[in-house]
Amino acid sequence: MADNVIELRHVEKVYGTAVKTQVLFDVNLAFEKESFNSIIGQSGSGKSTLLNIIGTLDRPTSGEVLLNGVKTTDLSKNKLAELRNKTIGFIFQFHYLLPEFTAYENVLMPVRIAGTPITEEIKARADELMALVGLTKVKNNLAVNMSGGQQQRTAIARALMNRPEIILADEPTGNLDSDTTEQVYDLLREINRKFKTTFVIITHDRRIAEKADRIVEVKDGRIALDLRK
Amino acid sequence: MLPFKIALRFLKSSLGQTIGIILGIGVGVSVQVFIGSLITGLQASLVDKTIGSSSQITVKMKEDDQYIEDYAEYIAYIETLPNIASVATTLDANSVLFTENKPVIVRGTDLADSDAIYKLSDKLVRGRLPAADYEVVIGESLFAELGYALGDTIDIYNPPTGSGADEHKFVTVVGTFDFQVALTNDTLIVTTIPTVQDILNVGDVVSTVITQLDEVFDSDLDAASIAAFIADDAVEVIDWKTQNESLLSGLNGQTASSLMIQVFVTLSVVLGIASVLAITVLQKSKQVGILKAMGIKDSQASFIFLSQGMILGVFGAITGLLIGLGLLYSFTTFALNADGTPVVPLSIDPGFMALSALIAFSSASLASFIPARKSTKISIIEVIKNG
C-alpha cells in the first residue's frame, strides 16, 4: 500500500443539535503522498465539509482523521493550530488575504505565525514564490489593491510558504475568469511536481478535475465515485 | 511579537477610528488630571491660607503662667523627626504701651528659625526685622495710629512680678508688618526672645515650641511622638488638625467627591473602550479566522486585542496628559488675578498625573479582555463560509 498522507476512517458529520442534518456518511478515504487529487460533486453534497474536516478546521461528529498517521481528532486546539501552520496550506474560493497587509507580508505570515525569524533565506524564498506566481511587481501592494487573480495567486504563494506537505483548495478558481483559472491550475500542477506537495482540490469544473491524478465524487455525503488515472 | 505587530497594523489601517478612541481616552484622562489638580490645588491653597503661616504642631504648658524650661531638649528631639520642616520658639508677654496706655502682646521669637513659619519677612511693610535685642517690629496700622517713626523708642510697661524688677523696658521700632488680620496688626509686637525674657524677668525659658511640617496631614503622628517623648502631664502638644475639624471634614468631602468624579470618568472610559474594542473584534473576525486557519493560536489571537487595548491605553494616556497639561498651563498662564496669581489654584503633581495615566492604561488593558475573550470564540468555519 502506498504511503497515505491523509486518511479518513468512518467519518460522519451531523450539523445542528435540535434539528440534525447529517452531511457526511461513513466516509473512508485516503490520499497518497505527492498525489494531485480533485473532489467534485453537486453544490451542497458535502465537499467543503469534507475538506474542512481534513484540514482540521472542523471536527467530524464521529470517525477518525489521520494526517501522516497522527489522529488529529485527538489533538488539542493548540496542537491543531501548530499542525495547520506546518503541514497544511489552504487556498479558498475567496482568497482571504489580510487586507491590512501587503501581498508580500501576507506571504510571510505563515512563517511569522510559526515563530520562525525572517532570515534572508526566508525572504529569498518568499521572493521566489512571488516570482513563481508572477507577482514580483505587485508584491508591496496592499491586498485590497490587487485584482482577483493576483489576490488568489498571493494566497497560493502564502499557502506554499511553510513548505506544507498538503495543500487543500476549495474551489480556488471559483470567482476567476476561465483564462486565469487555467493559469492557476497549471501553477498548482507545477508546484505539485516541483515541491512534491499533496493536493486535494475541490472544483466544479470537470475540465479542470480531469487534469488531476484522481477524481473523487461526493454525492449526498457519500463517496460516489473514485477514479484514478 | 506577532500579535502586537498585527494589533498595530489593525489600528493603523483604521486610523480615523483609532484616533477617535485615543482622543476619547485622552479626554477622560485630561478631565481626571484637571479635576484632580484643581481639587488638590484648592485644598492646598485653603490649607495654606489656614495654617501656612502658623504653627502646625505647638508645644506649650497647660497653665498659662508657666514656661517651658527644657525647650532645647524638645527641639533636639523634634528636629530628628523626618516630617518636620522647621522648628522655632516663642515667648509671649502681655504688656502695655506705657505712653499710650494700650495693651499689647510682645512676642519674642528666634527670627532666624521662626521666619520659616510666620513668614514675617514677607509681611514686612517698612524697615527691617529685629536684628538685635530691644529692637521690635509692630503692625503697620498700630504704627500709623500712634504716629510713630522708624527708630522711635517705645516704653513697654509690665506689671511687677514680685521680684521687684524694673517695670519699664525701652525698645526701638525698626520695622512694620501687615498680617492682614486686624487684631494681630493692632496688638502684636515682635522682638527677640531675650528681650521678652527680660521684660518678664524670667530665665532661659519659652512659652511655646512651634513647628511646621512637610506633610501637614500627618501632624497627628508627629504630635503623638512628640507627646510621647516629652511625657509630661503639664505640657500640651497641640496638633492643628484637632483645632480645625470643620476644615478637615470639608476637605475630606471634597476629596471624596473628586474621587467619585474620577471613578466615573474612568468607568466611562473603560466602558467606551470595551464597547469599541468589542466592535473591532467583529470588524476583524474575518482576519482572525484567516489567521487561525494559518495556525495562529487562540492565545495569540486574544493577545492581538489585548495589545490593541494596551496601545490605545498608552496613546490615550499620553494624549490625556498632553491635553491635561495644556489645560493646566493655560489656566495658570492666562487666567490670572491682578497680582499675577492664578485665579484657579492648581496643583500640578507629576505623581498624580502618572497615576491617572497608569489608571487609563490599566483600564484600557482591562477593557480589552472582553474582546480578547471573544476572539477565541471566532470559528474559522463561520468565517470562510460567509465569505
Ligand SMILES: Nc1ncnc2c1ncn2[C@@H]1O[C@H](COP(=O)(O)OP(=O)(O)O)[C@@H](O)[C@H]1O
Ligand atoms: N454549519 C452548518 N449547519 C447546518 N448545515 C450546514 C452547515 N454547514 C453546511 N451545512 C449543510 O451541509 C451540506 C453540505 O455543505 P457543504 O459541505 O458546504 O457542501 P458543498 O461544499 O459540497 O457545496 C449543505 O446542505 C449545507 O447546507
Ligand SMILES: [Mg+2]
Ligand atoms: Mg463548498
